[in-house]
Amino acid sequence: MQALRDRLTSAGYAFGWTVVRKLPEAWARGIFMLVAEVAWRRQGRGVQQLEANLRRVIGPDATGTQLRQVSRAGMRSYLRYWLEVFRFQAIPRETILSQMRATGAEKTAFAFMAAGRGVIFALPHMGNWEQAGAWIILRGAGSFTTVAERLRPERLFDRFVAFRESLGMEVLPLTGGTRSVFGVLAQRLRAGRLVCLPCDRDLTASGVEVTFFGEAARMAAGPAALAVQTGAALMPVTLWYEGEYWHAHIYDELPVPAEGTRKEKVAAMTQQMAGLFESGIREHPADWHMLQKVFVADLDPDRLAAVTAKALPAEGTDSAESAGAMESTAHAVTVSDARPGPDGASGAGSTGSADP
Numbered sequence: 140m141q142a143l144r145d146r147l148t149s150a151g152y153a154f155g156w157t158v159v160r161k162l163p164e165a166w167a168r169g170i171f172m173l174v175a176e177v178a179w180r181r182q183g184r185g186v187q188q189l190e191a192n193l194r195r196v197i198g199p200d201a202t203g204t205q206l207r208q209v210s211r212a213g214m215r216s217y218l219r220y221w222l223e224v225f226r227f228q229a230i231p232r233e234t235i236l237s238q239m240r241a242t243g244a245e246k247t248a249f250a251f252m253a254a255g256r257g258v259i260f261a262l263p264h265m266g267n268w269e270q271a272g273a274w275i276i277l278r279g280a281g282s283f284t285t286v287a288e289r290l291r292p293e294r295l296f297d298r299f300v301a302f303r304e305s306l307g308m309e310v311l312p313l314t315g316g317t318r319s320v321f322g323v324l325a326q327r328l329r330a331g332r333l334v335c336l337p338c339d340r341d342l343t344a345s346g347v348e349v350t351f352f353g354e355a356a357r358m359a360a361g362p363a364a365l366a367v368q369t370g371a372a373l374m375p376v377t378l379w380y381e382g383e384y385w386h387a388h389i390y391d392e393l394p395v396p397a398e399g400t401r402k403e404k405v406a407a408m409t410q411q412m413a414g415l416f417e418s419g420i421r422e423h424p425a426d427w428h429m430l431q432k433v434f435v436a437d438l439d440p441d442r443l444a445a446v447t448a449k450a451l452p453a454e455g456t457d458s459a460e461s462a463g464a465m466e467s468t469a470h471a472v473t474v475s476d477a478r479p480g481p482d483g484a485s486g487a488g489s490t491g492s493a494d495p
Contacts, residue, residue, distance in 0.1 A: 175218035185430035212425035257328030257371035263339035266378030283333035363408035377419025
């Protein structure tokens with residue numbers, strides 16, 4: 140059965156990349172918006188979790204009708220993302236540049252790299268990060284590095300890697316490589332390069348618990364750990380849609396605290412990052428494509444406890460300085476970079492890691 144599911148999954152995504160981009164844009168958009176509407180009305184697990192997450196964003200005083208309106212807009216935004224992924228090769232470079240609206244510290248990021256200092260863009264699952272990646276490359280970044288966990292089937296993983304590499308990204312596989320993922324990322328940053336890491340969800344032992352929309356949530360420690368280790372500039376980014384335009388806000392660098400252990404510095408910076416994500420998501424809740432569990436209250440307590448226990452250091456060791464703590468940066472992107480497929484089920488964006 141698993142082999143059959145793998146073949147069907149691979150065939151579905153192959154159809155998307157080979158057929159959807161050849162359809163007239165209006166037809167393709169109409170089909171994907173219909174899929175969004177059907178998925179929203181079916182109230183499957185993905186939509187239910189999206190609404191549970193959005194309830195934290197819009198607040199407990201919002202009515203059920205208001206929540207449903209936001210989740211409906213959210214599914215339309217989410218399916219727009221998938222439509223653009225499948226049609227991306229058909230989007231002219233001029234359109235990527237002309238229809239992007241960026242605010243904030245874009246010039247500062249380029250100045251850092253021009254001076255030989257690495258930059259880490261840390262992002263939540265908002266808008267279209269592949270488009271934003273293509274845009275920053277076309278703006279002069281040259282390339283950037285990210286991480287991808289191997290997917291099932293392998294052919295699907297290869298397709299996604301090839302797609303992202305075609306946009307100019309360097310994609311590091313989490314497993315099966317000959318070098319440390321963290322080491323390669325650190326090397327790129329020390330060479331003044333750009334690293335991009337989606338990181339608003341992390342359920343590994345390396346995740347940092349933060350306060351997010353007034354509740355406990357777990358986020359990836361990797362971006363902050365890299366900044367502390369290499370001296371690179373950690374700059375959060377939020378993305379959203381407005382009409383036909385893509386938007387990005389690049390926040391100022393989060394400075395490394397002067398005091399505290401490495402672990403304390405990473406935790407403090409991750410909390411600051413969560414606060415900026417919260418601000419951006421609150422302004423554009425429909426463009427936060429989080430159909431999975433991120434808040435601790437939604438997680439299974441026994442499995443969460445088992446995962447957390449793995450992070451406890453052995454007696455007499457310094458967990459903040461341990462190689463395991465640093466190598467966990469790979470999970471900071473791969474476990475958080477999990478978007479279900481267009482139907483709301485776990486798909487090509489999924490890393491295959493189960494929720495605790």
